[in-house]
Amino acid sequence: MAKLRIIGAPSDFGQGRRGVDMGPSAIRYAGLSEKLARLGHDVEDLGNIVVPTPEMHTVKDEKLKYFDEVKAVCENLYREVSRVMEEDAIPIILGGDHSISIGSMAGIAASRRPFGVIWFDAHGDMNTPETTPSGNIHGMPLAVNLGLGHPELIHLGGFAPKVKPENVVLVGIRSIDEDEAKLIRQTGIRAYTMAEIDRMGMAAVMEEAIRIASNQTEGIHLSLDLDSLDPTFAPGVGTPVNGGVTYREGHLAMEILADSGKIRSVDVVEVNPILDIHNQTGNMAVELVESLFGKTVM
Template sequence: KVYESISNGNFPLILGGDHSLGLGSIAGASKSIKNLGVVWIDAHGDINTDITSPTGNIHGMPLAASFGIGHEALVNVYENRVKIKEENVFHIAGRDLDEGEVELIKGSKGQFYTMDKVKKLGIKNVVKDMLNYFKNKVDAVHVSFDLDSIDSLFAPGTGTPVKDGLSVEDAKYILESLALSGMMCSLDIVELNPVLDKDNKTLDIAMYLIKNTLSKLKYGLENKLTA
């Protein structure tokens, strides 16, 4: 469905619970876009493999599988191919990383801006670095936004909340900057768990971010599709 949407000149918004859905959205987007970039905004690395994962949860593996690392059943979802180049990944807000993920990040060609780095640089400089990194490097960018990237104080309604994360305004700035850049071709919003939410705080944040991002959206894929 993501492939069909982008190929028809539309903008797919993919809503879900489990972040493993990123396997499918990236697979679809990368079939449409010749050279796809991915911005992954998440408290977790999501670059575990079946070997490194301490839990075996697939929602901790989609990013690694998308650039060709991990179990072949995940790497080859939808089509038997690597979906994205490792150097076309820009990860923001990581702060709860497993030991195996830390080792993968050390040797990675991708960009990983942990919360420590975000706090040191400031969100505007992080976004500036991100946009400059992708400029003239990719044809379009898929954005995968996990609500647990936001500080658990503000967004409790998610399966694995983590403190000391992004503020709501930080998240808004990242997403609207990508929307205004004209590079964003598709967007995941994931890991909302209403059962764990408090007074719909996380739901309200999700709706706020979606409405604001889509209201700022500028993109054109006429020259970027493989079809």
């Protein structure tokens, strides 16, 4: 039995499309707490952190849109996640857009215990203010956690970087900006494209990913962007990209992670109910988290 604590971070300041602020509600509506409790876990939903209303704020910097608001959200999340980690519980953070991972990973890193990261995403999230084509901070969180980007985001929580590049793995990428690709190569993080998943198979990819992320660390943080899945299975995301992870590949990945016993924390981000069909993506998110925490057929 695991001690699981659910934290909502209903922010869409990090991206240019409204709706992911309702992601935590959609995932909760799909029965996350109840279904994890049925698996025998100690589950408590801590509610949502405080997030400003976007209509009351304006963009001041086109290369770092809603910078002050994103920073404030991430600071609030950092404090809540670090408190959960002090209780030796596993935080399950519900986004919101992927910029919230700046706060969640700062909270995880606050214990100064080394951890690795498996970043499931169609995108690299490795842009900086110098490389970004959009200025949306949800395209920057992995770079920030590696120590690249705006100093105030990099040093959130008072230290940087949050994770070492040799313990970071990208899985499922298929939409990368040109300068972002250069940064990925320069940092040396391991990135598995969908073509590599096709060739190797998801099982082999996950075994390698776990080995990399757990090498000389005390656990793994999973950052699960629902756009890693093909839009056939997860239509309700802000930036869908065709040719993604299938339903069974997604569950297999979570099942292998569950078997590893190394999961220390998880983000579930970019669920957009406005774009969804009958909460299909919210339900998919819950099913994947169930598999991550031990649900099996038998």
